[in-house]
Amino acid sequence: MSLNYTIAMLLIALGFYCLLFKRNLIKLIIGLSVMTDGIHLFLISMGYRTGGIAPIVTSELSSNLSNFASRAVDPLPQALVLTSIVINICILALALSLSIYAYRHYGTLDPYQLRRLRE
């Protein structure tokens, strides 16, 4: 289980690195997306139970609900991650469309060149 958490923290760190040190807006957007994917991996791994079953009540499991509840994986983080994935798709779409307009106005996607508003 700690492999999941390690990879999640690694993804978050890589996302931060891309956001801070890359020189192209598309790479910054990729970094933001990788970072939020790391957070989603962290959130799902938290709900995992070793040797657990999927949290869907079928007809043969509905007879013994307390046994099911002690064996099933937590469904709440899965719902949270679904919501968060949808939100991040919206941010990704908006960021890409703003980058298209930025390229039309400035001719470059380098954040070090998008400096008309300063001080």
Next chain:
Amino acid sequence: MIPHAPILAIVLPLFAAFLMPLVGLLSKRYNAAKACDWFAIAAMIGTLLLVADMAPSVWGGHILIYKLGGWSPPWGINLAIDGLSIQMALMIAALGTLVIIYSAGYMQRDTRKDLFYALTLLAITGMMGIVLTGDIFNFYVFLEIMSVSSYALIAFRRDSNAIEAGIKYLFIGSLGTSLILLSVAMLYSFVGSLNIADLGAKLATYRDGAQPVPAILIASLALFVTGVMIKVAMVPFHTWLADAFTAAPTAISALLAGPGAVVGIYWVARLPYLPFGLPVGIILISLGLLSMVVGVLMALTQRDFKRMLAYHVISQKGYMVLGIGLGTLGSVLGAQGGLFHLLNHSTYKCMLFMCAGAVLFRTGSQKFDELGGLGKNMPVTALTFLIGALAISGIPPLNGFVSKYTIYLGGIEAGLPIVTAIAVLVSALTFASFFKAFSSVFLGQRSERLRETQEAPKLMLFPMLMMAVICVAIGLLPALGFNIVGPAQSAAENSAGYISQVIGGI
């Protein structure tokens, strides 16, 4: 009380936002030019009536709890409205109505106004959701709704400044909300619940240092505080605000400076008490002092009208965070001063941005060097700008004086007179900066090309005059403000009462 009023206050602007493109289509077919404006204004007045309906029962003492879908807390999402939430909801609804009336006048030369109103109403939905909810992941969802709508609104006119400001705000804001999501994830992994009252109850053992605080809780608190500070634009996270408010359409600057400041300060007021309960007072006081000083010093040398007002927003938000930080040191006046300053600041800052927008609308320029002598052409705008400038500097008998004086007294009451000294100095520098702004724009020589500028249209003057009346009224009768702020401050501190009323009332 209107049944289901809490959820209707969130759902009404949301449905109005989604119906807005349909209204735009119908208005083009039947040639009703102003249908979008009236529809948006009607939706906002409905929200204001709903919030005003909830207010008396909340001020009577008990917390309104609305269980979504009938699921009781802590298993379901619930809306919990106490004194602090109702102050914020009243401000968002009232100032939102005035901003939409203003934008009906300001955006009359733009096309696709139906999309503009849809995004604005979505932003207002997000703000209402943040202050009314009692569930921490629901807070994250509404925060993202408000943030994404404002990223799109800042880049609405798609000129190069607006696109650049939108990109910067998008990246810095997304970083902030991702940090809040990580903090919520860590909290859930540690505690197992997402309800704010339930989190407060389960984390109560760490509150007074009874047990050593585990590392994951420290990381979660640090991430949450950083995320909230990015939204409130404290130094050193303030960099998005100056660019965003300069390049946005002025109605959106007024919306984000007035009601938009409310949601950040709402969570700053809750931070020391719920859901963590750990001491963050020193962070609030130091960030508040730093923001006050950096904001006003950067504002003194600006050439651009709206950029100067944006740096003053950073400075005044520093006052509010400082006041709430002094409240954690035991000074009741400090916390009341911080929340009262939020009430006053939203009013007069909205009004100042509206004056800047009126000048920009009529003359086409927002730089000090190109304006001058407009006091003869635009007398009403000049008068409301003067009232706003005196209010922000803390001159009696306007409302800014009352809240700033309360913060000064709070500094002395908490045993830190150096804080009061720095606050008075920053007030003096604020007055100097607005002195320059008023005389550069409205007094002095009027150049030839500005000879024909007219007064702003009536739809823009009406909200400015309403806010000026509110400023003078609260200044002459401060009891009006303290009746709203007193219950808010005691509700923010009374976390035990909040927890017992939300969870104990299953």
Next chain:
Amino acid sequence: MVGWIWDPIVATAAILLGLLTAYGLLRIGHKIAKPRPTVEKMKTYACGEELKPEETHSDSEQFFSPIRRIFRPFYRYIQPVHTGVLSTYLLWAVVGFIIILAIILLTVR
């Protein structure tokens, strides 16, 4: 003995009276001597150059040069750091997060 002078209503009335008196004096002064700038008068301030009085405006950035001189350490280091580059601003946010984490570690433990 003069405790009544600190009464808020008296103080407000005194402030308003002072403002009205100042405004009245200003109006009387303008009636006696109206400001009439001409190109000849502007020549003394413009070192002999011919400028139209409507086109002159005090420079908005150097308006407060005394205050800039007092706070010179601030204006030398902190104002140029607002470079306008997005990556620098994100770096500040991360550094600020690390500082907040350090402060919380020191005060809460």
